[in-house]
Amino acid sequence: MNSVQPIIQIENVHKRFGKVHALRGVTLSVQRGEVLVLIGPSGSGKSTLLRCINGLEHVDSGQVIVDDIPVTQSAKNINAVRAEVGIVFQQFNLFPHLTVLQNITLAQRVIRKRSAAESEEVAQRLLAKVGIPEKADAYPAQLSGGQQQRVAIARALAMNPKIMLFDEPTSALDPEMIKEVLDAMLVLAKEGMTMVVVSHEMGFARAAANRIVFMDEGTLIEDTTPAQLYTNPREERTRQFLSKILH
Amino acid sequence: MPDFGSRAVSLPPARTGRALPVNLERVPWWIIILILAGVLAALVIFTSPDYTSIITLLGSGIYLTLYVTFLAYFLALIFGLIAGLMRVSRNPILYTISTLYVEVIRGIPLLVQILYFFYVIAPFFADGFSKGIAITLPNVFTGETLFSATLRSEELAELFRSEVNEGIIALAIGYGAYLAEVYRAGIEAIPRGQMEAARSLGMSYIQAMRYVILPQAIRIILPPLGNDFVSMLKDSALTSAISVKELTLWTRQRSANTFRPLEHWTIAALLYLVMTLGLSLIVRYLERKFAIPK
Ligand SMILES: Nc1ncnc2c1ncn2[C@@H]1O[C@H](COP(=O)(O)OP(=O)(O)O)[C@@H](O)[C@H]1O
Ligand SMILES: [Mg+2]
Numbered sequence: 001m002n003s004v005q006p007i008i009q010i011e012n013v014h015k016r017f018g019k020v021h022a023l024r025g026v027t028l029s030v031q032r033g034e035v036l037v038l039i040g041p042s043g044s045g046k047s048t049l050l051r052c053i054n055g056l057e058h059v060d061s062g063q064v065i066v067d068d069i070p071v072t073q074s075a076k077n078i079n080a081v082r083a084e085v086g087i088v089f090q091q092f093n094l095f096p097h098l099t100v101l102q103n104i105t106l107a108q109r110v111i112r113k114r115s116a117a118e119s120e121e122v123a124q125r126l127l128a129k130v131g132i133p134e135k136a137d138a139y140p141a142q143l144s145g146g147q148q149q150r151v152a153i154a155r156a157l158a159m160n161p162k163i164m165l166f167d168e169p170t171s172a173l174d175p176e177m178i179k180e181v182l183d184a185m186l187v188l189a190k191e192g193m194t195m196v197v198v199s200h201e202m203g204f205a206r207a208a209a210n211r212i213v214f215m216d217e218g219t220l221i222e223d224t225t226p227a228q229l230y231t232n233p234r235e236e237r238t239r240q241f242l243s244k245i246l247h
Numbered sequence: 248m249p250d251f252g253s254r255a256v257s258l259p260p261a262r263t264g265r266a267l268p269v270n271l272e273r274v275p276w277w278i279i280i281l282i283l284a285g286v287l288a289a290l291v292i293f294t295s296p297d298y299t300s301i302i303t304l305l306g307s308g309i310y311l312t313l314y315v316t317f318l319a320y321f322l323a324l325i326f327g328l329i330a331g332l333m334r335v336s337r338n339p340i341l342y343t344i345s346t347l348y349v350e351v352i353r354g355i356p357l358l359v360q361i362l363y364f365f366y367v368i369a370p371f372f373a374d375g376f377s378k379g380i381a382i383t384l385p386n387v388f389t390g391e392t393l394f395s396a397t398l399r400s401e402e403l404a405e406l407f408r409s410e411v412n413e414g415i416i417a418l419a420i421g422y423g424a425y426l427a428e429v430y431r432a433g434i435e436a437i438p439r440g441q442m443e444a445a446r447s448l449g450m451s452y453i454q455a456m457r458y459v460i461l462p463q464a465i466r467i468i469l470p471p472l473g474n475d476f477v478s479m480l481k482d483s484a485l486t487s488a489i490s491v492k493e494l495t496l497w498t499r500q501r502s503a504n505t506f507r508p509l510e511h512w513t514i515a516a517l518l519y520l521v522m523t524l525g526l527s528l529i530v531r532y533l534e535r536k537f538a539i540p541k
Contacts, residue, residue, distance in 0.1 A: 056443055075451070083449045093444035097463050097539050106458055107448035139539070159448060 005068070007032045007163060007194055008053060013062035015048055015218075022048045024218035025062070030163075035195045037205040037226070040215035041241060046198045049215070050165050053196065054085040067162060083111065086156030090168040092148040094140040094155070100127070101136040104155045112159065119158070126154035130184045146177025150184050157188075164188060166197040200245050202230060214238045281524075288517055301501070301514055308497030309518060315415055315493055316480045322419035323479070324472075327426025332456070334431045345427065352424035358485050364417035365489040369407045376404035414486030422479055429471045433464035466537050473530030477523050484519075494518060 006029035015023040022045045030036050038046050051057040052064050055071045055078040064071040066081045095103050104123035108114045114122070127133045130150035132143075140148055149169055156164060166185065170178040182204045189195055189208035199205070205212055205226040212229045214222040214237075222229065222238045230246070233239045292298040333345035352360065379399035386393050406412055437460050445455035487496035494515055502511035 054447055056447065079449055079451070082447055085447075087447045089440060089444065091438075091440050093438075093440035095441065095444070095459055095463075097466070107445075107450060110454055110458060111449040141539070155448070 006030055007067050008196070009063075009065040010049070010052070011063050011065075013049075013052060013059045013064060015045075015052065015057060015060050022218055023052070023059075026218070026220055027062075028213065028220060028223075030194060030196060032162075032194055033192045034211060035189045035193075035197065035209045037209040037212045038196060038198045038215060039200055039205075039212065039241075039245075040221075044215045045218040046215055047167050050087070050167050050196060050198060053163075053165060054082050054087055056087075083159060084161055085163045085165060086159060086161035087165040087167065088149070088152050088156055088169050090171050092140070092145070092152045092172070094148055094151055096140050099137050099139055100132075100143070100151050103140070103151060104158050107155070108158050122158050123154070126157050127151075129157075129187070130154050131180065144177060145173045146180045149173065149177075149181045153181075153184055153188075163194045163196070166195065166199065168198050170199065170201060202226075202246065206230070214241065216241070285517075285521075292514070297507075298510060298514065301510055304501060305494060305497055305511075305514065305518065308492065308494035309522075311411070311491065311493040312480070312483050312495075313522070315411065315418070315483045315486060315491065316476075319415045319418035319422065319483070320476055320479050322415065323422035323426050323475075326419055326423025327430055330423060330427035331430025331434065334427055335434050349424045349427050352421055357418075357421045357482055358488060360421045361414065361417040361485055361489060364420070365410070365413050369413045369416075373404045373407035376400050376407070410486075410489050410491045414483075414489055414491040418479065418482065418486065422475060422482075425475060426472070429468050429475065430464065433468035434460055436467050437463050463539075466539055469530070469534050469537060473527070473534070476530065477526050480522055480526060481519065 008028075008030040010026055010028045013023050013026045014021070026045075026049060028049075038049070040046050048057055052059050053066060053071070058073055059071075067084055069077055069081050069084075071077060071081050094100075095106070098106065101120060101123050104126060105116070105119040108119035108122060109116065112119075124133065124136065127136055130153055132147050132150055135143060135147060135151070140151070143151065153169075169185070170181050173181065178201070182201060185195070185197070185204065186208055195208075197204070197209070209226050212224060212226045213220055214229065214233075214235070216237055222233060222235050224234070229238065230242065233242060292302060330345040330348055333341040334349065336342055336345075355363075376399065379397045381397050382395065383392055384394040385391065434456075441459055441463070442455055445459040446452070450458065483493060484495040486493060487499065490496065492500075498511050498515040502508040505511070
């Protein structure tokens with residue numbers, strides 16, 4: 001509809017888990033085609049914020065609007081939003097009982113109602129794109145972590161999302177596999193995909209991010225460019241955090 | 248339920264200071280003894296005309312035992328799946344109903360359940376269906392009647408007058424409660440990320456259950472489901488208490504009539520053993536067939 005409006009609008013969102021106040025009035029918007037990297041200490045609410053965007057968590061107050069659709073408790077809205085938003089998890093979460101190909105075709109067939117032939121074609125194309133065309137018939141347990149994460153990316157892309165969310169996609173990987181996953185994400189960013197990425201990989205942020213947001217204790221502390229943040233952070237808390245992770 | 252088959256082979260030796268060399272100790276001796284005993288029994292049975300005629304006579308009892316077992320198990324799988332899904336549901340009404348069912352049933356001996364169904368519940372329905380059961384659906388808010396009909400059917404009434412049907416339904420209700428817990432444990436064993444990944448791809452809760460959670464849970468619960476199937480076969484003997492003429496009741500009547508309990512009960516026990524062993528082997532085969540490739 002109105003394409004000048006931000007594709008993601010988060011307004012004064014609060015989220016509590018029992019006594020834990022995970023999000024304390026977060027306001028943030030993301031423009032179409034923007035790549036936003038989210039950093040912050042463990043427990044600062046990064047995952048929770050990401051999960052509010054695709055309705056895996058319901059906000060207590062405030063609102064989230066994705067592509068003009070309010071993410072409310074309404075099942076209709078949530079399913080509409082989820083069809084537009086892909087998410088990649090730290091633990092991959094591939095379906096272990098299905099082959100790589102079936103992992104990528106399942107939702108296409110069930111949700112997008114594509115034919116077997118069409119969905120397989122899409123899957124093969126995406127597997128080639130993430131660099132593992134030969135693994136179509138393997139089971140997830142037969143793949144390395146890096147390969148599994150690339151399948152997870154392909155699985156999300158197969159739904160033709162307008163937005164991709166990444167929650168620490170390389171944190172569970174052995175160091176030598178991090179690059180192959182970041183490379184696949186970089187390709188996406190270059191193509192103009194709107195991305196929100198929770199990751200402390202500075203190389204990726206510098207190469208791909210338009211914006212970087214530092215979050216602590218459920219609030220946004222600093223919202224700037226990677227160059228600015230890594231060389232000259234405005235806030236003392238950001239400085240302290242960076243000194244812990246950049247060595 | 249003892250474990251038959253491959254488990255015995257793969258278990259490490261239980262004792263140190265072994266009396267036999269390793270390779271001999273790893274042989275599943277008890278299976279071999281069982282097979283030898285079986286062959287011996289078969290020889291005795293098939294060379295003696297008495298035994299042969301007993302087997303033939305007990306044949307229809309075996310048929311009914313298998314019929315009751317398979318049908319009751321099939322129903323129990325469905326009851327169990329429904330109750331199991333209700334048990335993991337976040338809806339408090341569904342959860343409460345299913346929990347009541349599971350807890351009540353598990354606290355009552357199966358034999359008492361069968362007798363209760365036979366003497367109390369089945370006659371109630373049989374009577375009701377032959378006289379006609381009035382069904383009214385009131386609007387809870389206004390109290391006015393939304394829907395009203397009288398259900399009257401001699402066929403449905405007849406369903407509740409046959410001992411075999413009563414036995415099958417009672418067994419299925421009893422086992423459904425146990426299977427519900429098996430399903431629940433299987434579903435809960437699937438990591439939360441699986442449901443989240445499925446939902447994030449746009450699947451509804453039911454679609455995620457059907458395509459992602461249950462196919463994985465089934466593989467986990469196949470061994471306990473198989474064990475319960477074997478138990479069901481043995482517990483089908485309880486329906487003899489409501490005069491279902493399955494293997495146990497047949498044996499009882501024939502041995503009383505002929506004054507030859509030794510032959511009849513020996514053969515009945517052997518037949519049960521053959522059936523449970525056979526089923527265990529099938530279950531083991533299925534387990535291996537459906538294992539997720541590593
Ligand atoms: N499902 C949950 N139940 C209870 N507490 C939760 C849950 N999810 C997150 N939390 C809590 O909310 C806070 C923020 O968590 P999270 O968003 O995962 O942080 P991050 O991703 O930045 O490490 C933490 O204190 C965490 O323990
Ligand atoms: Mg996190």
